[in-house]
Amino acid sequence: MKKLPPVDVVIIGAGWTGLTMAKELATRTGLKILVLERGGPHKTRDYLDSMDELDYAVRLRMMQPIHDETVTFRHTPRDRALPVRQYGSFLPGTGVGGSGEHWSGISYRYYPHDFRRRSHIVENYGTKRVPEDCTVRDWPITYDDLEPYYARAELMMGISGKAGNLNGRKIAGGNIFEGPRRSEYPTPPMKMPHLAALFREAAQSLGYHPFPLPAATTSIPYTNPDGISRAGCSYCGYCERFGCMVGAKAQPTNTLMPVLARRPNFELRTSAHVRRIVVDGAEAQGVQYSDARGEEFLQPAGLVFLASWTINNTRLLLLSGIGEPYDPDTGRGTLGANLTHQVTIPAATVFFERPLNSFMGAGSAGVAIGDFDTLDHSQLDFLTGGALYTVCYGTRPIAYFGTLPPSFRGTSWGSVWKNAAIHYYDRTGLVRFYGEHLAYRANYMDLDPVYKDRWGDPLIRMTLDWCENERRMATYITPRAVDVARAMGAVEATPFPGLKHYDATRYQGTHVQGGTILGANKTDSVVNRYLQHWRVANLFVLGASAFPQNPSGNPTLTAVALTYRTADAVVEKFLQHPGDLAP
Amino acid sequence: MPRRGRRHFLTLSSTALGGLLVYSLDRRPSRVHAQAGAVKVPLRFFTEEEALTIAAAAGRIFPNDESGPGANEAGVVIYIDRQLASAYGRDHYRYTQPPFESGVPEQGWQGKETPRELYRIGLALLAGFLSLTPAEQDARLTQMQHTPFFSLLRTHTIEGMFCDPMHGGNRDLIGWQLLGFPGPRMSYFDEIDQHYGAPFRPKPNSLAQILGHSVEPGEDRET
Numbered sequence: 020m021k022k023l024p025p026v027d028v029v030i031i032g033a034g035w036t037g038l039t040m041a042k043e044l045a046t047r048t049g050l051k052i053l054v055l056e057r058g059g060p061h062k063t064r065d066y067l068d069s070m071d072e073l074d075y076a077v078r079l080r081m082m083q084p085i086h087d088e089t090v091t092f093r094h095t096p097r098d099r100a101l102p103v104r105q106y107g108s109f110l111p112g113t114g115v116g117g118s119g120e121h122w123s124g125i126s127y128r129y130y131p132h133d134f135r136r137r138s139h140i141v142e143n144y145g146t147k148r149v150p151e152d153c154t155v156r157d158w159p160i161t162y163d164d165l166e167p168y169y170a171r172a173e174l175m176m177g178i179s180g181k182a183g184n185l186n187g188r189k190i191a192g193g194n195i196f197e198g199p200r201r202s203e204y205p206t207p208p209m210k211m212p213h214l215a216a217l218f219r220e221a222a223q224s225l226g227y228h229p230f231p232l233p234a235a236t237t238s239i240p241y242t243n244p245d246g247i248s249r250a251g252c253s254y255c256g257y258c259e260r261f262g263c264m265v266g267a268k269a270q271p272t273n274t275l276m277p278v279l280a281r282r283p284n285f286e287l288r289t290s291a292h293v294r295r296i297v298v299d300g301a302e303a304q305g306v307q308y309s310d311a312r313g314e315e316f317l318q319p320a321g322l323v324f325l326a327s328w329t330i331n332n333t334r335l336l337l338l339s340g341i342g343e344p345y346d347p348d349t350g351r352g353t354l355g356a357n358l359t360h361q362v363t364i365p366a367a368t369v370f371f372e373r374p375l376n377s378f379m380g381a382g383s384a385g386v387a388i389g390d391f392d393t394l395d396h397s398q399l400d401f402l403t404g405g406a407l408y409t410v411c412y413g414t415r416p417i418a419y420f421g422t423l424p425p426s427f428r429g430t431s432w433g434s435v436w437k438n439a440a441i442h443y444y445d446r447t448g449l450v451r452f453y454g455e456h457l458a459y460r461a462n463y464m465d466l467d468p469v470y471k472d473r474w475g476d477p478l479i480r481m482t483l484d485w486c487e488n489e490r491r492m493a494t495y496i497t498p499r500a501v502d503v504a505r506a507m508g509a510v511e512a513t514p515f516p517g518l519k520h521y522d523a524t525r526y527q528g529t530h531v532q533g534g535t536i537l538g539a540n541k542t543d544s545v546v547n548r549y550l551q552h553w554r555v556a557n558l559f560v561l562g563a564s565a566f567p568q569n570p571s572g573n574p575t576l577t578a579v580a581l582t583y584r585t586a587d588a589v590v591e592k593f594l595q596h597p598g599d600l601a602p
Numbered sequence: 603m604p605r606r607g608r609r610h611f612l613t614l615s616s617t618a619l620g621g622l623l624v625y626s627l628d629r630r631p632s633r634v635h636a637q638a639g640a641v642k643v644p645l646r647f648f649t650e651e652e653a654l655t656i657a658a659a660a661g662r663i664f665p666n667d668e669s670g671p672g673a674n675e676a677g678v679v680i681y682i683d684r685q686l687a688s689a690y691g692r693d694h695y696r697y698t699q700p701p702f703e704s705g706v707p708e709q710g711w712q713g714k715e716t717p718r719e720l721y722r723i724g725l726a727l728l729a730g731f732l733s734l735t736p737a738e739q740d741a742r743l744t745q746m747q748h749t750p751f752f753s754l755l756r757t758h759t760i761e762g763m764f765c766d767p768m769h770g771g772n773r774d775l776i777g778w779q780l781l782g783f784p785g786p787r788m789s790y791f792d793e794i795d796q797h798y799g800a801p802f803r804p805k806p807n808s809l810a811q812i813l814g815h816s817v818e819p820g821e822d823r824e825t
Binding site: 074077088093251373379384417437469470 | 662663664665667669670672690693694695696697698699701703705706707708709710711712740743747756760761763764765766768769777778780781782783784786787788789790791793794795797798799800801802809812813817819820
C-alpha cells in the first residue's frame, strides 16, 4: 500500500454534505482539504446529452453500480437476508455530487415537534401510547437551534417556495403548519403544472391548506451568497434521475464545485473508493482507498469527515471497526441502530377524462398539504403524520405507460391493453403521501455474513419492516387521498392497497436514515449534537445517517443545515481547541 | 452468447419498414429510401429465425391494430437484439454474486439467469410460434405469461416502443407519436402553466435531432 503525503482534512464523499463542508472549510480556513469520491466527475454540460430515459432512468447510469455492490435485506432478525440484486426501493447516486445530482429537489424544513418527537408523543398522549419496541427519540438540538442553518442552506441552494409562518405570523398560501421562519424563501414558488393546479383547488375545496412544494429547482434566475448564479427552471421533465442541463436544479456540481474550484487549498480525487478509516485508539489517522486500477493507498489526514450516503456511512464504520455494532437482542451497541426509511405511498392513482400534458414538469413542481402532518392522535390508532401531495416530474413514457384504471384489472398485453394504455398515458396522475417512519428495536443494519462486494468486503445487511403504526397511518390516509382525487375530477381512482411488509422492489425514495444517530450521550448514540464521533474526536459523520428517525419530510435540506452547523463548530471551536465539542 | 460464426440479418420488406429508418452495419442509424426493396438489418445477438420469433411475440404484446402501429413497426426486436448483445444482456446491471437462494417477493427477483439466458429459455418455449395463427399465438403467450421470460419480454417491448430511437426501437418516433410524447425538449417555460385541460402536442424530436449531434447509447459502450 502506497502512503501518500498527509493532508489536513480528508472528506469521504463529494455529495451535498461532503462538498458543503469542503466549501466552508476551504473558504474560511487555510487548511489543505482533500475530497475523495469513488465515482467519476459530472458537469452541467454533460447533462444535455443525458435526456434519455432508457440509459438514465431505466438502466440508472447515475447510480452506484449495483453489479459491484448492493445491500442485503430481510424483514426480521429471524429471516435470511438476500441481496437486493436490482435497484428497487432507493437509488443512491455516484460520482461528484452524489445523489444530489439526480434528486428531485423537494426541500422541506422539519417541524419543531420533529426534533422533540418522543417528548411530543409522551406529553400529548402519555408514555403508554409509545409502542413497546419503538425507539423514537428526541434530537439533542431544537428547531430554533437549526433555523439559522436552514436559512443558510436555503440561500445557498436558492430554494423556491412560499413561507407559511414568518416569525410566527401565519400566511395563507404557504404551509401554515410549519415552524417560524425568519425569512421568506430565496425565490418565489415554481409555476404550477395542470395536475398540481387540480390538486390545489381540490384540497382547498375540502378545507385543507395547500402550499407549493419548496423546490431546489429555482423558479427564476438566482445568485446565491457565494456569488454563484443559476438559471431558472425550464420544466423539461428530465429531472428526477437526471442531472439538470441548465443548472436550475441545485446540485453540488453547479452550486458548490464552482466555489471550490477556485480554492488553491482544495483537491478532489475521483475514482477513489475508500475502504477503511484508519484509527489509532481514539484518533483517526486517515483513510485507506483503492483507485480505478485497484491500487491501494493510505491517505493520512488530521481530520476526517465521513460524508457518504446513509447506508455507506454505517458500513464504513462497521468495516473500520469504529464503535460498537448494535445488537437488537440485547439492545447493546449503537452503530447500525434506528434504521428508518419513509412511508412513501401512491395513496390514490387518479384517472381523468382530459389530458394533463404531464410530460412537462420538474422534480419538485407540485403542491402539498400539511394538514396531516399535525394531526391530533388522541382518537387515532397511530402516532405519526405526513403530507399528501402531487408533483409533476415529467411522465417518462417507458415508466408511466401501462398504468390503467381498476376497470381494466387483469389486462397487461394485447390490443385492449395497448389501446387503453395509450389513452390513459397522459390522463393519469398520483395523489402521493410521504409519512413519518418511527424507529424500532428490530430495524437496524449490520454486516452481512455471506455476501461480499467487488473488493471482497462484506455487504451491509438491512433488517427492516413496517410496524402496525405505519400500516394504520397508510390505512387512514388512503380514503382521504381518494376524496381529494374525486374533488380533482377523477373518472376513476385506484386506492393504495395497503402497507404490508417493507418491499425492497418498490421505489420509495432514497430517504434512508439512521445507523450513526446523533444523541445527547455516548451510551445511546454514535455522534454528538455536532455530528462528532463520541469515541474518535477528529472524526465527524455527516448526513441523514445521524437522524434518529424519519420525520416525514425529505431529508436533504436538514442534512445540509446540520453540516453548516457542524462547520461552524469546527471552525469556531474545534480548530482552536481540538477535543470533544459536547463533553 | 452472441454468435461468432455466420453473420445474421433480419430481412425486412420496405412495407414493414414504412420506407424510413434502418440501421447500417457500423451501428449508426441512417435513412435509406424504400426503393431498395428488402432491407437487411444486421443482428448482434439473435439468428434471423430467433429475431422473427421474438418479433412475432412482441407483435402480439403490442399489436399493430386499428389504434395504430405496434412493436414490429417500431423495431422492438432490433432494440432487444442490441440490449442482449450488450453488457446488459450478460447482467452487468444486476448484482450477480452467489449464492442464489429463493426468498420472499419483497426481496426481489433472485434468479441466476442472465437476460440472454432468459431469452434462450423463452425461445425454447416459443418453438413453432411462427407457424401459429394469431389466436394460437395469443393462447401460447397466455400459457407462459407468468414466466420470468414473458415478464422480461413485455418490459423490453415497452422499452423498445418508447426509447429514444438511438437504441434501435421507436423507429421514426412511432411510439412517441402514438402517445403524444414530444421527446426531449429544451424548455416548457412558456407552456407549463398553459393548456390546462386541453392537449398540447408539440411535434416529437429525438435527442439527436434536438442536440444536432448523436449520443452514444449505453449498449454501444464497452463495459
